[in-house]
Amino acid sequence: MEHYHRILAINPGSTSTKIGVFENESELLEHTIRHDRAELEDYHSIIDQYAFRKEMILRTLDEAGINLSRLSAVVGRGGLLRPIEGGTYEVNEDMLHDLKEGYSGQHASNLGGIIAWEIAKQLNIASYIVDPVVVDEMHDLARVSGFADFERKSIFHALNQKAVARKTASDMNRDYEDLRLIITHMGGGITVGAHRYGRVIDVNNGLHGEGPFSPERAGTVPAGDLVSLCFSGDHFSSEIMKKIVGQGGLVGHLGTNDAVEVENRIAKGDDKAELVYEAMAYQIAKEIGAAAAVLEGKVDAVVLTGGLAFGKEFVQKIKSRVEWIADVLVYAGENELEALTAGALRVLRGQEKAKSYHIPSVES
Numbered sequence: 001m002e003h004y005h006r007i008l009a010i011n012p013g014s015t016s017t018k019i020g021v022f023e024n025e026s027e028l029l030e031h032t033i034r035h036d037r038a039e040l041e042d043y044h045s046i047i048d049q050y051a052f053r054k055e056m057i058l059r060t061l062d063e064a065g066i067n068l069s070r071l072s073a074v075v076g077r078g079g080l081l082r083p084i085e086g087g088t089y090e091v092n093e094d095m096l097h098d099l100k101e102g103y104s105g106q107h108a109s110n111l112g113g114i115i116a117w118e119i120a121k122q123l124n125i126a127s128y129i130v131d132p133v134v135v136d137e138m139h140d141l142a143r144v145s146g147f148a149d150f151e152r153k154s155i156f157h158a159l160n161q162k163a164v165a166r167k168t169a170s171d172m173n174r175d176y177e178d179l180r181l182i183i184t185h186m187g188g189g190i191t192v193g194a195h196r197y198g199r200v201i202d203v204n205n206g207l208h209g210e211g212p213f214s215p216e217r218a219g220t221v222p223a224g225d226l227v228s229l230c231f232s233g234d235h236f237s238s239e240i241m242k243k244i245v246g247q248g249g250l251v252g253h254l255g256t257n258d259a260v261e262v263e264n265r266i267a268k269g270d271d272k273a274e275l276v277y278e279a280m281a282y283q284i285a286k287e288i289g290a291a292a293a294v295l296e297g298k299v300d301a302v303v304l305t306g307g308l309a310f311g312k313e314f315v316q317k318i319k320s321r322v323e324w325i326a327d328v329l330v331y332a333g334e335n336e337l338e339a340l341t342a343g344a345l346r347v348l349r350g351q352e353k354a355k356s357y358h359i360p361s362v363e364s
Contacts, residue, residue, distance in 0.1 A: 020337035076112030078132025080104035130343030163339035186308035212283035218248030281317035
């Protein structure tokens with residue numbers, strides 16, 4: 001008889017906190033708590049918001065009649081930690097330290113592990129994070145950039161990419177660890193990962209601009225022109241960064257990050273919108289082709305996921321250029337709460353062992 005595990009999943013965003021309660025894979029509750037920007041501005045830093053957000057979560061669960069004593073575990077979105085391999089990690093003191101300090105940057109996702117730990121501690125149950133954006137499984141060749149001063153970094157949509165990779169393997173009646181997959185997450189940012197036998201051996205940095213441009217990000221841009229712009233004296237560094245992340249891509253070209261709006265403009269005969277939208281699909285297809293080269297042309301499936309995968313015409317623009325590589329599968333959406341829950345369930349069911357996060361001893 002199957003044992004039932006009740007999981008609370010927490011996914012903090014910049015102005016909202018998504019929570020879900022699952023009994024095994026079955027959703028009992030899913031709710032988005034909206035936070036007023038003015039209210040959040042009262043806090044000096046993102047990390048200072050954790051007590052406020054925790055209380056909002058507990059109040060929402062109480063109003064929904066969720067009995068906390070029946071929880072088996074709490075799982076939160078992983079934040080900007082040190083580079084780590086993929087998997088489910090139990091929250092510990094080292095992790096809490098790096099999340100609070102913002103080791104790799106301050107982001108709302110850093111709150112996920114902290115709040116999960118705070119709630120779980122009171123219930124004497126385990127707390128976890130799953131596949132944070134800093135998952136780094138790249139092979140050494142992929143790290144070398146043409147600029148000797150710095151390496152390429154692995155920062156991508158690891159949670160969704162790993163979850164979709166496992167879903168693909170299940171649907172193919174195969175093990176993730178036996179497959180060679182190209183997983184493309186298409187949302188506000190776009191990342192294309194080359195998955196070889198359970199590890200993402202190469203992926204574009206989706207945070208600070210590499211790979212295809214996206215609804216909000218510039219992707220790879222001509223380096224010489226960027227340097228000239230930086231030293232023109234007309235822009236602060238923060239303005240340049242906004243042009244790369246937040247105001248790049250569709251926003252920079254068309255003034256919107258809404259793909260549906262762009263498609264509506266195209267339907268009304270907007271030639272510029274059509275060109276830019278087609279170019280975004282073209283660049284994604286190019287990146288998929290590059291990932292196929294990384295996998296030496298031996299690819300079991302090309303997978304498209306994320307919010308943009310709901311757009312059938314957009315998906316077709318990509319498929320028409322890459323379906324020669326392998327079958328193209330589509331799993332639209334992100335389903336982050338489900339992915340977090342699945343990671344916790346694999347540990348609770350003994351299918352995986354929870355990994356431990358450590359600060360190197362020289363820094364302890």
